Amino acid sequence: MKVLVIEDNKELLRDIKSFLEEEGVICEIAPNYKTAYDKIGFFPYDILIVDITLPDGNGLDIIREVKKENIDTGIIIISAKNAVGDKIRGLEIGADDYLAKPFYMAELNARIKALYRRKAYNGSREIVFNEIKIKPDSHEVFVNDHILNLTKKEFDIIHFFMINKHRLLTKEAIAEHLWGDHIEMADSYKFIYTHLANVRKKVAETGGTDYIQSIYSVGYKFTDRG
Amino acid sequence: MNLFKKTINQYLIFLVLFLPIMIALDYLLVNHLVYREIDELLLDERKRIDYGLQKDGAVLSSYYLYRIEPIAADNFRPEEFRDTLFFEPYANGNIPYRTYTFRSSVDSQPVEITLKHVLLDINGLIWWILASNGVILLLLYGGLYYIDRNIYQWAWSPFFENLAKLEKYNVAQKEPIRLKKTKTSEFETLNKVIETLIDQIKNDFKNLKEFNENISHEIQTPLATIRNKVVLLLGSDNLDPKEIQNVNTIYQETNKLSKIGKSLILISRIENLEFKRLERIDVRDIIENILGNMEEIINFKHLEVSKDLDTVTLECDHILADILFTNLIKNAVQHNKEGGTISMVLDNDIFEITNTGEVSDIPTEKLFSRFQKGTSQKDSLGLGLAINQKICEIYGFRLDYVRTGGIHTFSLFFNP
Structure with missing residues (x-):
């Protein structure tokens, strides 16, 4: 997967790049409109991550330009403005998703993966981690080829973990992924705990390993390492 | 009290106080004039009688002559004007008279001659003065009222126009x-x-x-x-x-x-x-949708939700409506206690949401300002109600809050 990140904040750019590279993504960066414009003229990208407010131009223009050349490129807008107008306009001219700053890297990762799967594999690709297998389009989870009977939230949570494996997922990131703005943090911790307990139990019942590690009071990691 | 009424009241007070002064002055003046006229008339008559005596040695017949009394030569009473009452048979009562007594001599005999002239009915005069002055002042008041009202409407009109604009x-x-x-x-x-x-x-x-x-x-x-x-x-x-x-x-x-x-x-x-799009929003739909999103937390807290929702449509932006009702419902859920209740009523005029909860220590009027929150909820930012207030301002809704003990009620009026 080849991704171009267009964002004028160098630190954020570096963070996204290193995060995505750890995920095995080929990641190129463009800190301004001009560089971005040059790059999209030369190489085809699977996914573009575009900040709308750039020092020398508007991210929306880049989206229009890309859509003229390569209709298949997936586009995710990241914007500090969180303005509904921008979001609607962005989606109208062909962006696939919109993420308001500040966002969690795990969330961006989940959005990129979901978008890529939709674009490149028509959503049919399975996610596999050792004995656990997920079919995202049908919301099915298999452990040792036995299907798990999960609620929607339980599926969402294990899906989110599988996409962000080996990474610390803070409770805040999980809560925002699962409920958006509809929940306050204090309540969400209990929910996450309850849902995770159910997932662990159901995985264990089918003979799966519990890969969910609790990291102090901060969050969880889905991993088979140490 | 507006400026016009204030002015006109001042006029009225002035005129009411002024009326007795005016009556008194008028009375004194009329009285004075009447006496002067009568006195002059009597003095004039005396001159005529004196002249007759000098010329013919006889007292001329006079309408004003009351009596002639011989007096002693050494009697030196000064001449004088007096007010007296005489009984008049034709009126069957006492009539006030002005008399003038002076000395003269008829055929070398010293006499005292008294002239008289009937006086006006002074009591009647006062009533006449009162009535006429009253009418004058009334007309004056009417005139002032009219002029003042015109000034008020005409000269002050830019002021009021601007006042309305400022409001x-x-x-x-x-x-x-x-x-x-x-x-x-x-x-x-x-x-x-x-x-x-x-x-x-x-x-x-x-x-x-x-x-x-x-x-x-x-x-x-x-x-x-x-x-x-x-x-x-x-x-x-x-x-x-x-x-x-x-x-x-x-x-x-x-x-x-x-x-x-x-x-x-x-x-x-x-x-x-x-957010200026105006759409027809089905409020009940929105509320049901939000409740769906929060079902999990509602169940988790074992809250009992009762609702009586009519089908209501509002003209507003969908996003703002969603934020508004989400905040209200979220508020009721979040500040609720374990096993508490939430009840909602929705009709064309009002959406009312009542929840059980802890006794809040924030003064009600401060509740809507930014960063106000109860002490128990460390995670909330206290901005939700400030946002709601802003949304209400835009659409002309009114949001009220009442609490009695641990029962909190938010009322959202759509047409206040």
Whole structure:
């Protein structure tokens, strides 16, 4: 997967790049409109991550330009403005998703993966981690080829973990992924705990390993390492 | 009391106080004139009688002659005017008279001659004066009333027009206020002062708003960076539990900061009227939808929800309506106690949501201001109600809050 990140904040750019590279993504960066414009003229990208407010131009223009050349490129807008107008306009001219700053890297990762799967594999690709297998389009989870009977939230949570494996997922990131703005943090911790307990139990019942590690009071990691 | 009534009342008080003074003055004046006339007439008659005596040695016949009395030669009573009463058979009563007594001599015999003239009925006079003065003052009052009302309507009209404009004015509005020009110098000065003041306020308001917006926007990207770095730190295996706790605190405070920023951006966007689409919103749909989203937490807290919802449509922006009702319902859920209740009523005029909860210590009037929150809820930012208030301002809704003990009720009036 080849991704171009267009964002004028160098630190954020570096963070996204290193995060995505750890995920095995080929990641190129463009800190301004001009560089971005040059790059999209030369190489085809699977996914573009575009900040709308750039020092020398508007991210929306880049989206229009890309859509003229390569209709298949997936586009995710990241914007500090969180303005509904921008979001609607962005989606109208062909962006696939919109993420308001500040966002969690795990969330961006989940959005990129979901978008890529939709674009490149028509959503049919399975996610596999050792004995656990997920079919995202049908919301099915298999452990040792036995299907798990999960609620929607339980599926969402294990899906989110599988996409962000080996990474610390803070409770805040999980809560925002699962409920958006509809929940306050204090309540969400209990929910996450309850849902995770159910997932662990159901995985264990089918003979799966519990890969969910609790990291102090901060969050969880889905991993088979140490 | 308006200016006109105030003025006219002053006139009235003045005229009422003035009436007795005027009557007294008139009475004295008329009285004085009458006496002078009568006295002059009697003196004149005396001259005529004196002249007759000198010429013919006889007293001329006179209508005013009352009596002639011989007196002793050494009797030196001075001549005098007096008021007396005489019985008049024709009137069958006493009639007031003015008399004038003087000395003279008829055929060398000293006599005292008394002349008399009937006096006006002075009591009757007072009533006449009272009546006439009353009518005059009444006419005067009517005239003043009429003139004053015209002045009030005509000369003050620019003032009132501008007053009405100022009443409707809102510093947040874009178009500048245009006060009506006037030739009255005081009003013109007032206009200039007001326009200058408004310009200043508007400028300050704009600067403040821009500052808020910029701050809220600009902090988001650095916050994103901080948060990512902190997550990296948290994910590294090199920290001991104590350090992780500290880093975690940084992480959570950063999250809080980011949420504050987002809420403030939302408030300023509502203020800037960025949500101006008017759609027909099915309120019951929205509420059911929100309840669906919160089902999990409602069940988790074992809350009992009762609802009586009519089908109600509102004209407003869908996003704002969603925020408004989400905040209200979220508020009722979040500040509720384990096993508490929420009841909702919706009809064409009102949406009322009542929930059980703890006894709040915030004064009701402060509840809607920014960053107000109960002590028990450390995680809430206290911005939800400020956002709701802004939304209500835009659509002319009114949001009221009442609590009795641990029962909290928010009432949203659609047509206050």
